[in-house]
Structures are given as structure tokens and as C-alpha cells.
Amino acid sequence: MPDVIRKDGIHNDDLWTLVSAPVEGESLQLPDGPALLPVTVWNENQDAFAGRNDIGVWFDSHDEPETVAGDLNQLPLIAVNFPKFTDGRGYSIARLLRERHGYTGELRAVGDVLLDQLFYMKRCGFDSYVLRADKDINKADGCLNVFSNAYQAAVDVKEPLFRRRTA
Amino acid sequence: MYVYDEYDRQILTERVAQFRSQTDRALAGELSEEEFLPLRLQNGLYVQRLAPMMRIAVPYGMLRSVQLRRLARITRDYDKGYAHFTTRQNVQLNWPAIEDVPDILAELAEVEMHANQTSGNCIRNTTTDQFAAVQSNELIDPRPYCELIRQWSTYHPEFAFLPRKFKVAVNASDSTDRAAIQVHDIGIEMVRNDAGELGYRVYVGGGLGRTPMVGPVIREFLPELDLLTYLEAVLRVYNRYGRRDNKFKARIKILVKAMTPAGFAEKVEAEWAHIKDSPTRLTREEIDRVKTFFTEPDYQSLENEPSALVSARGESKAFDNWVKRNVDSHKQPGYSIVTLTLKKTGVPPGDVSDKQLEQIADLADQYSFGEVRVTHQQNVVLADVRQDQLFELWKTIVPMDFGTANLNTLTDIICCPGGDYCALANAKSIPIAEAIQREFDDLDYLYDLGDIDLNISGCMNACGHHHVGNIGVLGVDKKGEEFYQVSLGGSSQRDAAIGKILGPSFAREEMPRVVSKIVDVYVERRTEEETFLDTYRRIGIDPFKERVYA
Numbered sequence: 001m002p003d004v005i006r007k008d009g010i011h012n013d014d015l016w017t018l019v020s021a022p023v024e025g026e027s028l029q030l031p032d033g034p035a036l037l038p039v040t041v042w043n044e045n046q047d048a049f050a051g052r053n054d055i056g057v058w059f060d061s062h063d064e065p066e067t068v069a070g071d072l073n074q075l076p077l078i079a080v081n082f083p084k085f086t087d088g089r090g091y092s093i094a095r096l097l098r099e100r101h102g103y104t105g106e107l108r109a110v111g112d113v114l115l116d117q118l119f120y121m122k123r124c125g126f127d128s129y130v131l132r133a134d135k136d137i138n139k140a141d142g143c144l145n146v147f148s149n150a151y152q153a154a155v156d157v158k159e160p161l162f163r164r165r166t167a
Numbered sequence: 168m169y170v171y172d173e174y175d176r177q178i179l180t181e182r183v184a185q186f187r188s189q190t191d192r193a194l195a196g197e198l199s200e201e202e203f204l205p206l207r208l209q210n211g212l213y214v215q216r217l218a219p220m221m222r223i224a225v226p227y228g229m230l231r232s233v234q235l236r237r238l239a240r241i242t243r244d245y246d247k248g249y250a251h252f253t254t255r256q257n258v259q260l261n262w263p264a265i266e267d268v269p270d271i272l273a274e275l276a277e278v279e280m281h282a283n284q285t286s287g288n289c290i291r292n293t294t295t296d297q298f299a300a301v302q303s304n305e306l307i308d309p310r311p312y313c314e315l316i317r318q319w320s321t322y323h324p325e326f327a328f329l330p331r332k333f334k335v336a337v338n339a340s341d342s343t344d345r346a347a348i349q350v351h352d353i354g355i356e357m358v359r360n361d362a363g364e365l366g367y368r369v370y371v372g373g374g375l376g377r378t379p380m381v382g383p384v385i386r387e388f389l390p391e392l393d394l395l396t397y398l399e400a401v402l403r404v405y406n407r408y409g410r411r412d413n414k415f416k417a418r419i420k421i422l423v424k425a426m427t428p429a430g431f432a433e434k435v436e437a438e439w440a441h442i443k444d445s446p447t448r449l450t451r452e453e454i455d456r457v458k459t460f461f462t463e464p465d466y467q468s469l470e471n472e473p474s475a476l477v478s479a480r481g482e483s484k485a486f487d488n489w490v491k492r493n494v495d496s497h498k499q500p501g502y503s504i505v506t507l508t509l510k511k512t513g514v515p516p517g518d519v520s521d522k523q524l525e526q527i528a529d530l531a532d533q534y535s536f537g538e539v540r541v542t543h544q545q546n547v548v549l550a551d552v553r554q555d556q557l558f559e560l561w562k563t564i565v566p567m568d569f570g571t572a573n574l575n576t577l578t579d580i581i582c583c584p585g586g587d588y589c590a591l592a593n594a595k596s597i598p599i600a601e602a603i604q605r606e607f608d609d610l611d612y613l614y615d616l617g618d619i620d621l622n623i624s625g626c627m628n629a630c631g632h633h634h635v636g637n638i639g640v641l642g643v644d645k646k647g648e649e650f651y652q653v654s655l656g657g658s659s660q661r662d663a664a665i666g667k668i669l670g671p672s673f674a675r676e677e678m679p680r681v682v683s684k685i686v687d688v689y690v691e692r693r694t695e696e697e698t699f700l701d702t703y704r705r706i707g708i709d710p711f712k713e714r715v716y717a
Contacts (some may be wrong), residue, residue, distance in 0.1 A: 085328070088328025088329055089407055090407060091324060092407050117327075118323035124324050142188075146181060150322060151178070153447045159446045165456075
């Protein structure tokens with residue numbers, strides 16, 4: 001089970017399992033313990049999972065937050081996959097989930113998650129990260145806080161610097 | 168010019184520290200080459216044919232004399248004592264060592280400079296008209312708006328990993344376009360609507376490179392305070408839907424074309440509707456605050472055409488030529504705009520030595536309120552020179568090699584570093600520029616030809632803007648040999664157009680004669696008032712083709 005970085009530190013007891021979309025013709029196999037389902041699967045089976053606190057969803061970088069039917073805030077966890085760290089779509093997905101769809105639960109970056117992108121991820125609304133296994137997790141905290149300020153408004157700081165400068 | 172406050176300084180200091188750590192980890196093997204790549208690119212460092220190159224940002228082309236002196240010192244201490252002005256108003260070092268780059272960035276930060284986002288798949292340095300705020304036919308000074316865009320785009324958390332690079336340019340003159348806004352990913356033209364309110368006409372999806380396009384207008388009028396929210400909407404649509412499967416189809420122009428400009432505009436409007444009233448919306452106070460950094464210098468009350476100038480022009484033909492060619496009219500009576508040309512034959516266009524950088528700094532202090540502007544034509548502008556000091560200035564700069572009176576003529580060539588320096592190039596470009604300059608060494612003939620843009624790129628990435636040259640030259644590789652393809656009729660001005668390919672390409676040694684023949688056709692066919700481009704547009708490409716391939 002991978003270590004998860006959250007605001008309050010590194011957790012090594014995370015039980016969530018990321019479930020891939022079933023191959024066509026096969027049915028969905030749920031693991032033991034809490035499961036992150038592809039958002040497409042969740043969309044189609046929402047009623048079956050309603051009210052369960054052990055079901056979350058994950059977005060791949062081409063999935064669109066607009067397609068989600070129903071209330072995201074019933075989900076305890078949403079993950080966004082970075083298939084390659086250079087694929088920047090996940091940043092927009094995170095902002096949309098937070099700012100447009102009002103998601104307030106845990107938002108986790110998974111996939112090709114490296115140290116030097118953590119600060120931008122945090123700014124876009126992520127609050128939990130599974131760092132790629134070969135990266136030094138002890139350096140994550142420094143990278144998450146590498147800047148003490150930023151020019152733009154984003155999820156972490158709602159007002160751009162120009163509105164705070166004059167305050 | 169904008170001056171940093173404690174916020175700007177702190178953010179930049181933290182950036183330098185961040186890159187130092189990244190460089191250390193890269194050198195220690197903790198970051199793979201692939202992982203380090205976008206990090207170093209976004210700090211201006213890219214590895215080229217012979218050595219790493221470092222592209223230093225010059226936001227919207229403005230430099231203070233203290234910054235020029237620092238650049239000179241850096242080229243001496245960390246490089247081979249020269250630098251190169253690029254076609255996007257930036258400065259490049261050709262030979263820095265990778266491990267020195269954090270120190271160079273720290274030295275730059277001390278004078279409020281950096282190499283932020285000068286490369287990589289992110290929002291690049293915003294460019295504008297080098298005559299901003301000193302020309303008379305201008306709606307408003309565009310530089311405060313460029314600075315607002317600079318701050319918004321600096322380390323934007325959502326747009327650091329775009330499908331491809333992204334370039335924004337701003338123009339505020341209704342009769343000229345020195346910023347070539349229609350061949351940028353976003354071109355912003357400052358306009359007033361029928362009610363007299365200030366705003367922007369927004370072009371999206373122009374660009375050069377492999378698929379050159381003139382950008383369509385996607386919004387006729389955007390109100391002044393909505394600039395940043397609208398940019399954010401455009402970038403978000405691009406970040407989400409721009410192609411990432413093929414590097415050559417990843418620029419926003421491909422997306423705009425695929426969606427159609429109307430379809431793309433609709434998508435942007437839908438996105439913008441959600442965020443137009445978000446805190447990112449500009450405030451009047453912020454615009455006014457930034458404008459306070461771009462106030463007029465302390466002009467004296469003077470008259471145009473002082474007798475000292477008139478008599479000097481009468482005495483010296485060479486000075487008179489220079490005034491005609493390299494000096495432009497200024498909105499303030501008694502002042503002129505002077506362009507120092509960095510196009511002396513035999514020197515790569517845009518190259519300057521450390522000593523020359525210091526000379527330019529001295530000239531700026533003595534003649535132009537301590538500031539200069541860099542142009543995308545790879546020249547340097549002293550924007551506020553007293554007319555009664557022009558003669559003295561000219562006598563000073565001629566021995567410094569800044570006084571070649573060829574501005575906007577055939578030999579004022581835009582040219583990328585090409586195969587001599589650049590790993591991407593298919594062919595050399597600098598020797599072509601030099602051979603053409605040698606062929607056309609008669610100034611009187613050049614003046615008779617008038618304005619002709621000749622642009623040379625060493626490959627289809629088009630750093631030399633060959634598509635928008637009235638005469639464009641593109642280096643191509645044919646079975647390992649360097650050849651040159653010629654196009655005619657391009658323009659980066661308000662009447663922006665992509666040039667048409669003349670025909671099969673030429674060997675290097677043929678190029679000066681090819682250009683001569685093209686020019687001959689113009690001279691024979693022009694009417695009295697026609698520029699090269701006018702004649703081309705009237706008679707078409709065939710007469711040129713017949714002559715060149717006869």
C-alpha cells in the first residue's frame with residue numbers, strides 16, 4: 001500500500017485501491033476494502049453505490065468533470081490520474097472539481113506524481129498525493145511549500161496578489 | 168518601468184532557490200533528464216548543439232541601464248563575452264555551464280531580472296510594440312497591460328504543462344503593428360468600442376512554425392477589466408482540449424482550426440461565463456497602480472527640428488541618411504525615437520559583446536532616461552532622444568557599430584541562430600544573412616528599395632519569422648545538404664499574411680543572386696509609391712518565379 005501525503009503528514013495506512021475500468025464484456029470486480037472507481041463506471045452505477053463511504057472515483061486526464069451526474073460531495077475521495085507528469089490536464093480538472101463543482105472532500109493526485117509539481121497541484125486544489133515510488137517522500141513537504149506567495153488566485157488562495165497587495 | 172516590491176522580490180528569490188535545488192538534484196541523479204527538462208526549460212535553460220543556451224526574459228522588451236550592465240558582467244563572468252538579442256525581445260547566452268545557471272539567475276534577480284518561462288510548454292514572455300508610449304498614433308500605453316499579463320502568467324499553477332508553448336503579444340496602435348500580434352497564440356489589440364470604452368480585440372490561434380497561420384478574431388471587444396479572466400478561459404480550453412498526442416499538432420492554432428474559430432470562441436465564452444466575475448477580474452485600482460510605473464519621463468519643453476539638427480543634416484549626408492532611416496518621430500516635440508541597428512555586415516544579427524552592452528547602457532543614461540527597448544527585429548531602441556542631441560549621438564554610435572543606417576531595409580535582416588548554434592536547425596542561417604548583406608552594400612540602392620523585410624530561419628520552427636518576411640528564407644535539409652526555400656509576400660504588420668513559396672529550393676551560394684533577381688523584378692515593375700509588398704500584391708508571384716527560375 002502506497003504512502004499518502006496529506007496536510008497533516010505522511011500516512012502509511014491508506015487502504016484505497018484504484019480500480020481500472022472493466023474490459024468490455026466483463027463485469028466490475030470490486031476489491032476488498034475501499035475502492036476508487038473510474039468516473040465513467042460510477043456515472044453508470046450511481047444508484048448501486050449511493051450512500052457508501054467506501055466508494056470513491058478517479059478521473060483520468062481526459063475525463064471531464066462536467067460529465068459527472070449527481071452530487072460529488074457524497075464521495076469521500078476523488079483521485080485525478082497524471083498519466084505523465086507533463087500532462088497538465090489534471091490541474092484544470094482539480095480546479096473545476098473544487099471551484100465549479102464545489103467538491104470539498106479529499107482530492108488526491110495519483111500516477112506520475114513527482115516532487116516539483118506538488119506546489120502547483122496544491123494550488124489547484126489537491127490536498128493528498130501519492131508520490132511516485134522512486135521519489136523521496138521526505139522532500140515533499142519542502143516542495144509543497146516552496147513559494148510563500150503567488151500572483152494568481154487559485155483554490156488555495158482565493159484572491160490574486162493584486163487584491164491582497166493593496167489590502 | 169515596473170519596479171519590484173517586496174512581494175515580487177520574495178517570489179523571485181524563492182524561484183531561484185527552487186531552481187538551485189532542482190539543479191542540485193538533477194546533477195546528483197535524483198531527477199532524470201526527462202524530469203529535469205521542463206524545469207530547466209521554464210528557467211530559460213536549454214541544451215543546444217554546442218552547449219547549453221540560456222534565454223533571459225526581457226518583459227515586453229524593456230531594459231534599464233543597470234540591467235544591461237549586469238547582463239554585460241554575466242556574459243563576461245559566465246560566458247564568452249557576448250549575448251544575442253532574440254526575435255521575441257529576449258536575450259540569449261550561448262555558452263553558460265549548467266551548474267552556473269542558479270548563480271546567473273541569482274545575479275539577474277538582484278536587478279529584477281529572470282529567465283522565467285522563456286522556454287517550455289508554458290506561457291512565454293509577453294511582447295509588445297517597441298515604440299509603446301512614445302509614438303503619437305497610439306490608443307494607450309500597452310506596457311501596464313503587459314505587466315499585468317506577466318504577473319498573471321508567472322508560475323501560473325494550472326498552465327505550467329500546456330500541450331505546447333504559448334505566446335501572447337499586445338498592440339495599442341491603430342495604424343501599425345510592430346508586435347506581430349496576428350501571428351501569436353493570443354494577439355491582443357487595444358481598442359475603444361462605440362461607447363468610447365477601452366477594451367481589447369482578441370485574436371487566437373495565429374502562429375508561425377510548421378503550420379503558419381494568421382490568427383482569427385475570436386472576440387471583437389473585451390472590456391478592460393476582463394483581460395485576465397478571459398485569458399484564463401482561453402488557456403483553460405487549450406489546456407484541456409489541445410492535442411497532446413502529436414507535438415506538431417499541439418499548438419492552439421490547430422485546436423482553433425479543428426473547432427473552427429466560431430466553435431472555439433463559443434467554448435471560451437462558456438468557460439468565461441463561469442469565471443468572469445471571479446476575484447481574478449482586474450480592478451481599476453490595480454490597473455492604476457501598475458500604470459504609475461509607466462509614467463512619462465521628465466521631458467523638457469522643446470521644439471521639433473531645432474536648428475542644430477537641421478544644419479547637421481545639411482552638412483552630413485551620412486547623418487541625414489541615418490536620421491531618415493533609423494530615427495522615428497516622437498509624440499513629444501523636440502524628441503525622437505532612435506533605433507540602434509545590430510546588423511553590421513559580418514556580425515550575426517542581434518549579437519552584442521559585453522562591451523557593447525555597456526556602451527548601450529551608457530548611451531541610455533546619457534541620451535534616453537536610462538532605458539532601452541529590445542525589438543523583435545533584433546535591434547535596440549533609445550526611445551527618448553532629444554533632437555538637438557541626435558548628431559552627437561550619431562557620431563558616438565558609428566564607431567560602436569550601432570549606426571548602420573539600414574533600419575527596415577533589405578539588410579536589416581531578422582535571423583535565427585541557425586545551424587551554427589541551434590540543434591534544431593536544418594541549415595545555417597547567419598552565413599546567408601551575411602552573404603545577402605555583402606551583395607547589397609550600396610546604401611543608396613537600399614534606400615531606393617525602401618522598406619523590405621527579409622527574414623531567415625534555419626528550420627521550420629521559424630524563429631527567424633520567415634513566413635512573415637516580405638522575402639522569407641527557410642533552411643531545409645535535402646539528403647544531408649543545406650538548401651534554402653524562398654517565399655514572398657509575407658507580412659507581420661496589420662495586413663498580416665503568410666508568404667507564398669516561390670518554388671524549388673536553392674543552394675547556399677545561389678542565394679544572393681536569387682534575392683537580387685527578386686529585387687530586380689520589383690524595381691522594374693513598381694509604380695512610384697509602391698513598396699515591395701505593394702508591388703508583389705499587385706502583380707502576384709509569377710513574374711518573380713519566371714525571373715528567378717529562368
